[in-house]
Amino acid sequence: MVRRRIEIELIEDKPKRHTTFTKRRKGLEKKTRVFCNKFDVEAAILTVSEAGNAFGYGHPSVDMVLDRYLDRAPEENNGVEERLDGEVEDEVEEAAAPLTEVEKRIVDGIENGKWEVAIGDLGLEELGELEAEMRKIKSNVVARAREIAASEKNVSDGGSSAGNSSSGSFRS
Amino acid sequence: MVRRRIEIELIEDKPKRHTTFTKRRKGLEKKTRVFCNKFDVEAAILTVSEAGNAFGYGHPSVDMVLDRYLDRAPEENNGVEERLDGEVEDEVEEAAAPLTEVEKRIVDGIENGKWEVAIGDLGLEELGELEAEMRKIKSNVVARAREIAASEKNVSDGGSSAGNSSSGSFRS
DNA sequence: AATGCTATATATAAGAG
DNA sequence: TCTCTTATATATAGCAT
Numbered sequence: 001m002v003r004r005r006i007e008i009e010l011i012e013d014k015p016k017r018h019t020t021f022t023k024r025r026k027g028l029e030k031k032t033r034v035f036c037n038k039f040d041v042e043a044a045i046l047t048v049s050e051a052g053n054a055f056g057y058g059h060p061s062v063d064m065v066l067d068r069y070l071d072r073a074p075e076e077n078n079g080v081e082e083r084l085d086g087e088v089e090d091e092v093e094e095a096a097a098p099l100t101e102v103e104k105r106i107v108d109g110i111e112n113g114k115w116e117v118a119i120g121d122l123g124l125e126e127l128g129e130l131e132a133e134m135r136k137i138k139s140n141v142v143a144r145a146r147e148i149a150a151s152e153k154n155v156s157d158g159g160s161s162a163g164n165s166s167s168g169s170f171r172s
Numbered sequence: 173m174v175r176r177r178i179e180i181e182l183i184e185d186k187p188k189r190h191t192t193f194t195k196r197r198k199g200l201e202k203k204t205r206v207f208c209n210k211f212d213v214e215a216a217i218l219t220v221s222e223a224g225n226a227f228g229y230g231h232p233s234v235d236m237v238l239d240r241y242l243d244r245a246p247e248e249n250n251g252v253e254e255r256l257d258g259e260v261e262d263e264v265e266e267a268a269a270p271l272t273e274v275e276k277r278i279v280d281g282i283e284n285g286k287w288e289v290a291i292g293d294l295g296l297e298e299l300g301e302l303e304a305e306m307r308k309i310k311s312n313v314v315a316r317a318r319e320i321a322a323s324e325k326n327v328s329d330g331g332s333s334a335g336n337s338s339s340g341s342f343r344s
Numbered sequence: 345a346a347t348g349c350t351a352t353a354t355a356t357a358a359g360a361g
Numbered sequence: 362t363c364t365c366t367t368a369t370a371t372a373t374a375g376c377a378t
Contacts (some may be wrong), residue, residue: 054244
């Protein structure tokens with residue numbers, strides 16, 4: 001009977017924690033389902049347990065919502081909720097955007113099944129090959145990016161001179 | 173005061189619907205936050221409104237959870253919740269699997285910032301180039317996949333055709 | 345581990361400001 | 362559009378099965 005107020009704290013006992021975790025996860029998923037039904041919107045709830053198991057509910061499907069989200073989300077949310085409607089359109093600086101257009105199109109292409117073939121059962125060598133290829137492409141793209149960025153800076157760079165060096169900290 | 177039982181139906185009035193939508197979305201996000209705090213697990217709630225606006229809350233961040241999920245999720249969820257722990261390992265036909273290991277690794281790489289540089293401001297030509305490259309790689313991988321699949325079929329094909337309809341309707 | 349029960353905690357629909 | 366209130370709907374902690 002909810003004997004005491006539920007602390008917003010970590011439950012100590014392992015087994016109890018797991019039980020409660022499951023209960024609450026289901027509740028969250030149910031709430032998401034009702035939410036979707038009520039408003040006919042796309043939503044997804046993803047959870048990763050301590051053991052690393054991934055659970056998810058989504059309408060019309062987790063992947064669908066994922067696609068939509070990745071397509072619309074220009075910024076990342078670091079634990080804080082955030083609206084993502086308009087465009088961010090900042091100046092063309094050197095810092096990396098969380099999800100650029102190119103990245104989004106790639107993700108979109110992948111997510112939308114343009115690969116058309118199940119390749120999940122490939123050997124690992126193929127996978128490594130693929131990654132190497134992508135890394136190569138990335139290098140090309142990066143080189144081109146710097147080139148373009150450099151020339152753009154020459155004509156449109158406002159006054160705030162210095163500070164940020166153009167090759168410093170990107171994402172991880 | 174919740175005059176009547178809340179129908180699990182679509183609300184008619186547009187303005188009211190939006191208000192209620194916002195309220196419930198916040199509630200869902202709060203519940204997710206408490207959920208994360210209580211169990212110290214990773215979770216994310218993503219919603220896309222009718223207008224196409226994307227909202228999201230996640231701990232430690234939406235992207236983090238996304239990465240984890242994509243890394244752990246072998247199958248897609250079509251509106252029905254589903255546990256995602258084991259492997260799916262289906263036959264390698266010509267139809268697309270929702271998200272394969274390779275795809276996931278690609279997505280993961282992209283999401284985790286291994287591209288390290290902002291390339292969103294590139295010209296469109298670069299983008300087309302990149303896509304062409306990826307398509308090429310895909311062809312290679314596909315060819316290899318069929319090769320492997322063919323040889324594997326020779327020795328281990330059981331025969332139960334139907335079961336899960338993994339060759340009918342795919343995504344988009 | 346999963347399900348049912350029930351007292352209590354939380355969420356929230358409708359108003360009001 | 363947001364916040365507050367308040368009556369009511371839902372979720373759920375602890376327990377039993």
